[in-house]
Amino acid sequence: xxxxxxxxxxxxxxxxxxxxxxxxxxFDAHRADYEQYWLEPAxxxxxxxxxxxxxxxxxxxxxxxxxxxxxxINRDVRFSKDKTPYKTTLDFWFWEGIRREAVSGYYMxxxxxxxxxxxxxxxxxxxxxxxxxxxxxxxxxxAALRKAVSSVESAGWPVEGEHYKQLPRGFEATSxxxxxxxxxxxxxxxxxxxxxxxLRSRRLVAYAMNRWTKLAPLHxxxxxxxx
Numbered sequence: 001x002x003x004x005x006x007x008x009x010x011x012x013x014x015x016x017x018x019x020x021x022x023x024x025x026x027f028d029a030h031r032a033d034y035e036q037y038w039l040e041p042a043x044x045x046x047x048x049x050x051x052x053x054x055x056x057x058x059x060x061x062x063x064x065x066x067x068x069x070x071x072x073i074n075r076d077v078r079f080s081k082d083k084t085p086y087k088t089t090l091d092f093w094f095w096e097g098i099r100r101e102a103v104s105g106y107y108m109x110x111x112x113x114x115x116x117x118x119x120x121x122x123x124x125x126x127x128x129x130x131x132x133x134x135x136x137x138x139x140x141x142x143a144a145l146r147k148a149v150s151s152v153e154s155a156g157w158p159v160e161g162e163h164y165k166q167l168p169r170g171f172e173a174t175s176x177x178x179x180x181x182x183x184x185x186x187x188x189x190x191x192x193x194x195x196x197x198x199l200r201s202r203r204l205v206a207y208a209m210n211r212w213t214k215l216a217p218l219h220x221x222x223x224x225x226x227x
Contacts, residue, residue, distance in 0.1 A: 002051065004044035006201040007090075010037040012112040015088050018073075019112075022084040034073070042070045042090060048205045050094065053106060056209075056216045057223075059096045060106070069094055088112075096223050103128060104222035106212050107190070115199065117211050118190015119219040120161075121226075128226055129185065133168055135225045136181045144225070146177055148217035152189050155214040161186035187222060189215050 014037045018027070027034065043064040050062020050069070063069045071091035077083045090110040095102035109116035124132055135141040149159050163185035173179035181187075198207040 002044060002048040004041070004048040004202055004205065006204055007041050007045070007110060007199050008037065009200070011041055011090065011110070012195070014038055015090065015110075016112045018086050019088040022086055022088075024085055027086055038073065038090060039066070039070070042092070045204070046070060046092065046094075048202070049092070049108075049208060052205055052209050053094055053212065056213060057096060057106075057219065060094050061096060061099065062094050068099075097227060101227070103227040104188075104219045106215075106219065108208055109192075110195070110199070113195070114192045115195045116190060116192045117208060118188060119212065119215040120188025120190070121186050121222055122161075122188050123186045124226075131226050132184070132187070133171060133182055136178055137171060137174075141225050142178065145181065145221055148221040149177075149181075151217045152215055157189040157191070157215060159187065159189050159218065161188055187218065189218055 010033075014030075014033050017030070017033075021027075046062050046064040046069040050060065050064075053060045053062060061069070066072045069092055071087075071093065073087050073090075075082075075085055075087055077085065088111065092108045093105045094107075095105035104119060104121050106119050107117070121128070136145060152159055161184040162180065164183040167173060167179065167182050171182050173182055196204070196207055198204045
């Protein structure tokens with residue numbers, strides 16, 4: 001049986017301490033806390049969640065390591081005005097295929113005050129945006145997208161990603177649905193909420209799966225049509 005038993009209060013306490021002492025010197029002095037309270041339960045969660053996610057996406061990748069399904073705690077400060085070196089979040093991602101080429105994934109975020117969960121693509125590059133627009137107006141892919149969006153929104157999750165005010169040049173919409181989706185630059189659904197009580201127990205896996213199951217049609221459409 002997997003060892004995951006929830007994220008202890010020490011996990012969010014550690015994140016609070018990082019926020020209050022965001023420096024390399026402090027982090028180096030508390031590396032043992034990082035390993036025990038941040039990294040160890042994160043690895044255990046990835047294994048436990050991965051075991052369940054295969055029921056939704058048989059080819060899902062769940063890698064219990066940093067730069068796998070666990071985003072690193074170090075911030076990339078090269079092009080940021082904010083030079084604090086560490087994130088104050090614990091982020092997860094589960095994908096299909098080659099990680100750097102994955103168009104969508106199941107994600108989750110833990111902060112001291114919020115819990116975030118969702119699926120999808122938060123931004124398309126130029127080539128993927130062109131492929132997405134072509135799929136929106138394609139009779140077969142477009143119908144499948146309408147079905148996926150309807151399923152997710154009927155479950156109470158708004159589908160996000162609308163960005164442009166006008167239709168892209170060269171495209172004509174034949175329905176309100178097409179017109180709406182052609183103005184998207186991304187396609188995702190998720191929410192931020194208060195940390196659930198199950199955060200501290202193994203029940204968190206079931207809690208996350210309940211949400212991912214409702215969102216899975218959007219992820220699957222993206223994988224099938226853009227990846």
